[in-house]
Amino acid sequence: MSRPPNRPPAPSEPSGPSRPGPSRPGAAWRRAPASTPASAPAPAPALAPTGPSARPAPRARSAPSAPSAPSPVAAPELPAAEGERLAKRLAREIGCSRSEAERYIESGMVTVDGVVVDTPPSRVRDAQRVALTRGATLSATEPVTLLLNKPPGLVAGIVVGNAADGAAGLLQVRHRATGDRVPPRVEPAHLRRQLCLTPLETTAGGLLVFSQDPRIARRLTEDASQLEHETMVDVAGPVDPALLARLAIDPAEPRAPRAMRVSIGSSSDETTRLRFAIKGHQPGRIERACADAGLKVLAISRLRIGRVPLAGVPVGQWRYLGPEERF
Structure with missing residues (x-):
């Protein structure tokens, strides 16, 4: 059995920086250095593999966005006016009509917690004390x-x-x-x-x-x-x-x-x-x-x-x- 002729050894790679030269078929390309100069063109993006054995490419993580402002919340609706109208409260306590109660109040003969109040629409709470002044009598108001x-x-x-x-x-x-x-x-x-x-x-x-x-x-x-x-x-x-x-x-x-x-x-x-x-x-x-x-x-x-x-x-x-x- 004849032995195949000896092939010449492959040329060794130079130790210094490589010089540009014509490409040869089957020649191995060196891997690019870790740091690429700013003037060098950016490498082309790698193509995702195709075929039945290809796996889906992992999703790219987006940079964390700045925290968004909280959405405006509607102001709570103000509660209805507290208490009861003074004229209504007085009419119930002394047993008179609403119009008579308003005349007592407008004449300055009604106190709330000891203070004279002369506006019938004023409101009072249940805990407040409503009373007539001493000697209060309801007489017709003389025209002026x-x-x-x-x-x-x-x-x-x-x-x-x-x-x-x-x-x-x-x-x-x-x-x-x-x-x-x-x-x-x-x-x-x-x-x-x-x-x-x-x-x-x-x-x-x-x-x-x-x-x-x-x-x-x-x-x-x-x-x-x-x-x-x-x-x-x-x-x-x-x-x-x-x-x-x-x-x-x-x-x-x-x-x-x-x-x-x-x-x-x-x-x-x-x-x-x-x-x-x-x-x-x-x-x-x-x-x-x-x-x-x-x-x-x-x-x-x-x-x-x-x-x-x-x-x-x-x-x-x-x-x-x-x-x-x-x-």
Whole structure:
């Protein structure tokens, strides 16, 4: 048996770095070094094996994401108002109607834990003590009349478009004149259902009468033409006697002078204060008389109606009509 010829030994690998050269079939490629320079191209991704023996590639683990903000939780619904309405509690304890209980409360004759409470919608808990004050009696509340010093710019009794009666909004306890002492205490019922009986133009200011008393209402409406209104009017420039006489003449009816008395209160080169005394009140009457005389009106303020004056009430405040005062 002949022996095969001896094959030449395979060339040994050089110890230094390999030099690039032409590839040969069947030649073994060296494994890439552990660290690849940044300039070297990235190796191609390895292909997953296929075939029946192939195993599914393990899932790649994603980097941990930042913790997400907690989802908003709806605020808990507030519980219903605690306790029971004061008027309902009082009506049950003393055996009266709900409306009578409200009158007791509004009159300041009900205490809660020893403190006077005058608002019927107030709520009390079961543990709180509700009682009437000593000597509390339920009598009919007498109607009252209020005198307000209206600031210019507020609607008062004369509806303009959809404007609300802004002057009535000043009928609050905090707007009572500090010098008013009778009665000593303002009852909430005094400020309700007040009717404006002496309207004023929006641009005018001064005395307004609000009342709950039907007798006062009849006096100021049925006898309105007999009640004298004293009004101070500031006009621009000086006013001489001839110009003053023109104020009493109506151009439409020159033979029938206006039913008004006009005098000069004070005068300067810039303004003149005129005093008008007119029976009855007709909106815009003074402005028309001044316009017919060629006078520019700067301000209007009513000071007196009948025998009742404003009596120094500050602008935006009110006082009670005294028991001895009569229109």
